[in-house]
Amino acid sequence: MKAFIAYALLVIGVPVFVGLALGSVLTIPVTWLLRSKTNISTLNLLYLDIVHGFVAAIAGALLFKLFGLKAGIAVPIIMAAWVTYYFLSYHQPKRQWLIWVAGLIIGWFTLAKEISE
Secondary structure, three states: OHHHHHHHHHHHOHHHHHHHHHHHHHHHHHHHHHHHHOOOOOHHHHHHHHHHHHHHHHHHHHHHHHOOOOOOOHHHHHHHHHHHHHHHHOOOOHHHHHHHHHHHHHHHHHHHHHHHO
């Protein structure tokens, strides 16, 4: 039953939402600072979205750790599919989607994999 609940929360996007919320808390001050102190373009600030994917990967691993389950490779695949569905269905920039997924992969294979074990 715990596995069903963990995967249900994963499929409805709870770790992705946490990644977006906590990642925004981290990146918004950096964005304000960069926009006020430099001449950086808004398109280059999209690279900060890597933090959202990174935090989402950690949130997914912590979700499974909370339920006492080992998170397999299906966890980042489901999160990447969720993010891909969102970005493609709402016609968001492909560059931003790629950065989000890169953050998710980097987060999963560096830190989140260690948390879930």
